[in-house]
Amino acid sequence: MSVVFEPGPDRLSEFLAGVRAEAPLLLGVVPFGLIYGVMGLSAGMPGWAVVLSSSLIFGGSSQIVFAQLWGAATPGAVTVGTVGVVNLRHALYSAAIARYLKDLPWRWKLLLAYLLTDEAFVAAMPRFRDGPTSAARHWFLFGTGITLWAVWQLATLGGVLIGAAIPPGWSLDFSVALTFIALLVLSVSRRSELLAAFIAAGVALAAFGLPHKLWILLAAGAGMLAGVLLRRFDRGSAHE
Structure with missing residues (x-):
């Protein structure tokens, strides 16, 4: 063995x-x-x-x-x-x-x-x-x-x-x-990834004042959801 x-x-x-x-x-x-x-x-x-x-x-x-x-x-x-x-x-x-x-x-x-x-x-x-x-x-x-x-x-x-x-x-x-x-x-190599990063950053800034650091949870969730929903923007990309 x-x-x-x-x-x-x-x-x-x-x-x-x-x-x-x-x-x-x-x-x-x-x-x-x-x-x-x-x-x-x-x-x-x-x-x-x-x-x-x-x-x-x-x-x-x-x-x-x-x-x-x-x-x-x-x-x-x-x-x-x-x-x-x-x-x-x-x-x-x-x-x-x-x-x-x-x-x-x-x-x-x-x-x-x-x-x-x-x-x-x-x-x-x-x-x-x-x-x-x-x-x-x-x-x-x-x-x-x-x-x-x-x-x-x-x-x-x-x-x-x-x-x-x-x-x-x-x-x-x-x-x-x-x-x-x-x-x-x-x-970051795809348009969907770049857009998801900007969306997560925006949510983090908007929710920064929430208690218990909940802005981290919301930003992470928003970024992942955006990445999935925005995959259509990758069509025709050389990375696909």
């Missing part, structure tokens, strides 16, 4: 290519993780819970939302619902990449589903969409995902351990917005 993680030449080259593809995005991931570590502590979460959440939730935006809702003493149902809606984008990533991984055994599918986050998807999707077909290409996604996972855990731990020593003048919190702007620019 073969060992799942025994890399051959093709597997190793795909894995290393995935690591290289992910590396530029880590410039935003490190300060993002530091910020989450600091934010989690500021919201009243114990240090161990902050670090553990980076493995259990493993989604930067979802963890930021979770910390904010924790600090605001938001009811549990609203917290779970909001974090769940924010994480629904991962289901969309899975749907987009599933056809390239359909022949993999379940152990690989479960692992890659866990590692499939924003940055891993953005880095890996061009390889699947435009690269050559290879029986080892899932190792590319594994390379992007495990690299991000390891750096995110260390960055969160660093935020918990040294966050209080980071000078406020560094304004690391701005890197959160920059990270998602960069991901948005890299991932």
Whole structure:
């Protein structure tokens, strides 16, 4: 019986290519993780819970939302619902990449589903969409995902351990917005996606004053609904 993680030449080259593809995005991931570590502590979460959440939730935006809702003493149902809606984008990533991984055994599918986050998807999707077909290409996604996972855990731990020593003048919190702007620019390739992004932004601005951070829930839902309804604008696009 073969060992799942025994890399051959093709597997190793795909894995290393995935690591290289992910590396530029880590410039935003490190300060993002530091910020989450600091934010989690500021919201009243114990240090161990902050670090553990980076493995259990493993989604930067979802963890930021979770910390904010924790600090605001938001009811549990609203917290779970909001974090769940924010994480629904991962289901969309899975749907987009599933056809390239359909022949993999379940152990690989479960692992890659866990590692499939924003940055891993953005880095890996061009390889699947435009690269050559290879029986080892899932190792590319594994390379992007495990690299991000390891750096995110260390960055969160660093935020918990040294966050209080980071000078406020560094304004690391701005890197959160920059990270998602960069991901948005890299991932939007269809007219429907661009329109959905603008609609979600508009809803977020209009609903920003609602209690319990409900503007996040409404904006996420509006963006996903708009993306589905506006797909007709993609007809005739080269990306279809």
